[in-house]
Amino acid sequence: MCLLLVAHDLAGSDQGGFNDPYVRLALLPEVDSRKRQTTIHRNDPNPLFDQHFKFPVSHEDLQSKTLVLQVFDYDRFSRNDVIGEVIMTMSEFDVANSIEIWGEITKNKKPREELQEVLVSLSYLPSAERLTVVLLKARNLFLPQCKENMDPFVKVYLLVNGKRVKKKKTASKKGSCNPVWNEALTFSLSSSNLANAALEGKERIKGNCIIGPKETGPEKDHWIDMTQSPRKAIACWHTVR
DSSP states (O other), X not given: OEEEEEOOOOOBGGGTSBSSEEEEEEEESOSOSOOEEOOOOTTOSSOEEEXXXXXXXXXXXXXXXXXXXXXXXXXXXXXXXXXXXXXXXXGGSOTTSOOOOOOOOEEOSSOGGGSXXXXXXXXXXXXXXXXXXXXXXXXXXXXXXXXXXXXXXXXEEEEETTEEEEEEEOOOOTTXXXXXXXXXXXXXXXXXXXXXXXXXXXXXXXXXXXESTTSOHHHHHHHHHHHHSTTOOEEEXXXXX
């Protein structure tokens, strides 16, 4: 069992820190597929979590595990970027009895401004078997050395069983590394193909991103959230690689 009690002196967003912090917990190597996460504390640099989390692991196996506490900052688009983390090697502690541990949060090494990102909204209407993809905006797109300016647009491919079956694209935005499209693209997709489908977005020159149930991290989570919330638009930031 792990009891997450409190965090102190989290930096405000104007210092590159937190507005609405919450924590995800993981015991590595993983002992199950369950996600463990605290509640979100609004505008609180000293959140009192006081929450219990259980992991199915024996005392003997625990000695080879690492407890990772990842601190996130919630926003209305449910960003999944790790802002900081605390890593605890269990073999360094006597866990036969209850102990109190304070850990210093290590900042994420790659700041947000170094990430190329695109904000995408997904929704699925089962009755019409229609998938709607809204390309909202992107930020921090890198300008190629061979280019003096960029006119970014996005091609979106619907994949079924790994094959491209449909392509659509947004309009281009002249001379912007932080383009705003706010453009909806619709695809016909049967409910029976939801588990075998994916979306591939290719931003001109800059890179791509695949969202689907067989991906990992935010790209998988976003697709699953969409399928579990039919008729609801779910927005999420994704890294362009």
